[in-house]
Amino acid sequence: MEILGMFFEDFPVGKSGGSVGKTITSSDIDFFEEMSSWPRYSDAERQLAPEMLVTMISAGLMTRQGIYEGTLVGIIGNSWHYKAPVLVGDTLKLKYLVTEASLTKSRERGIVVLKIRTFNQRNETVAEGEIRTMIRARGE
Amino acid sequence: MFETEEKLFTERDLLLGILWEGDAQLHTNSPGMAKTPFGSTIVHGNSVTSMVLGQLLRVYFKSTENIKIRELNVSYHAPVHVGDFVKGVFVLEEQQKHLSNPEILRMNFEVLKNKQTRVSKGTISIEVG
Numbered sequence: 214m215e216i217l218g219m220f221f222e223d224f225p226v227g228k229s230g231g232s233v234g235k236t237i238t239s240s241d242i243d244f245f246e247e248m249s250s251w252p253r254y255s256d257a258e259r260q261l262a263p264e265m266l267v268t269m270i271s272a273g274l275m276t277r278q279g280i281y282e283g284t285l286v287g288i289i290g291n292s293w294h295y296k297a298p299v300l301v302g303d304t305l306k307l308k309y310l311v312t313e314a315s316l317t318k319s320r321e322r323g324i325v326v327l328k329i330r331t332f333n334q335r336n337e338t339v340a341e342g343e344i345r346t347m348i349r350a351r352g353e
Numbered sequence: 354m355f356e357t358e359e360k361l362f363t364e365r366d367l368l369l370g371i372l373w374e375g376d377a378q379l380h381t382n383s384p385g386m387a388k389t390p391f392g393s394t395i396v397h398g399n400s401v402t403s404m405v406l407g408q409l410l411r412v413y414f415k416s417t418e419n420i421k422i423r424e425l426n427v428s429y430h431a432p433v434h435v436g437d438f439v440k441g442v443f444v445l446e447e448q449q450k451h452l453s454n455p456e457i458l459r460m461n462f463e464v465l466k467n468k469q470t471r472v473s474k475g476t477i478s479i480e481v482g
Binding site: 215241244245246248249250251252253254263264265266268269270272273276277282283285287288289290291292293294295298345 | 365366368369370372373374375376377378379385395397398399400402403404406407408410411417421422423424425426427428429432
C-alpha cells in the first residue's frame with residue numbers, strides 16, 4: 214500500500230490545521246439524495262444540504278489533504294453537532310485540532326481524535342464534530 | 354422500534370463516499386486492500402450511516418418538512434464490503450416536547466450486516482416542527 218500520509222507520531226496533541234474550501238452545489242445535494250435514498254430536504258424555497266452530506270464533505274476536507282492517505286487504518290467513530298443550515302452556494306472549510314493521541318497495545322497503531330469545526334464563507338460554524346481515527350504508527 | 358429494509362451494498366455504493374470523502378486507498382485500491390485484514394475494499398462508514406438514516410427519514414418520518422438532525426454519534430465495529438446486506442434498527446429513547454419549542458426525538462440505533470454482525474451503533478437527535 215502506497216504511503217503518502219502522516220503516521221501516528223505526526224499527530225501530537227495540539228497539532229492543528231485547516232482545509233481548502235468546497236462550494237455546495239445543487240448537484241451535490243441531488244446526487245447525495247439519489248445515491249443515499251435520502252428524502253428531498255428543503256426549507257420553504259431553499260434547498261438545504263442534508264446533515265450527512267455536511268458530515269461527508271467535512272470528512273472529505275480532511276482526507277483530501279492527503280494527511281492520512283495510506284496510513285489511515287479506519288475511522289472508528291465520529292460525533293457531530295449541526296449548528297446552522299448549509300445552503301447551495303455556501304463554501305465550507307474546516308479547522309481541526311488533535312485532542313487525543315494514544316498508541317494501541319501493539320504499538321503498531323494509534324488512536325487519534327480530531328476536533329473539527331466546519332464553517333461557511335461568513336465564518337459561521339455549521340457543524341462541530343469529533344472524528345476518532347486509527348492511524349498506523351511509524352514504530353520508531 | 355423501526356427497522357429499515359435490508360439493503361444490498363454494490364460497487365455503485367462505493368461512489369457515494371468517494372465523491373465527497375475520497376480516501377482512495379481504503380475504498381478503491383483492491384490489490385492494496387487484499388493484503389490487509391479487511392481483505393478487500395470497504396464501504397465508507399458515513400455512506401452506510403447515510404443510507405440507513407435516509408430510510409429512517411423517508412419511511413419513519415414520511416415528511417422531512419421542518420425536520421433537522423441536531424446531533425449524531427456513531428462508533429464503527431465492523432466494515433461493510435460490496436455484497437453485504439445491511440439494515441438499521443432504531444429505538445426511540447427519549448421524546449421531549451415543550452409548548453414553545455420544537456419536539457426533540459432521541460433514538461439509539463444499530464446497523465447490522467448479514468442479519469447478525471454489528472457494523473455500527475450510535476445515537477441521533479432529531480428536531481421535529
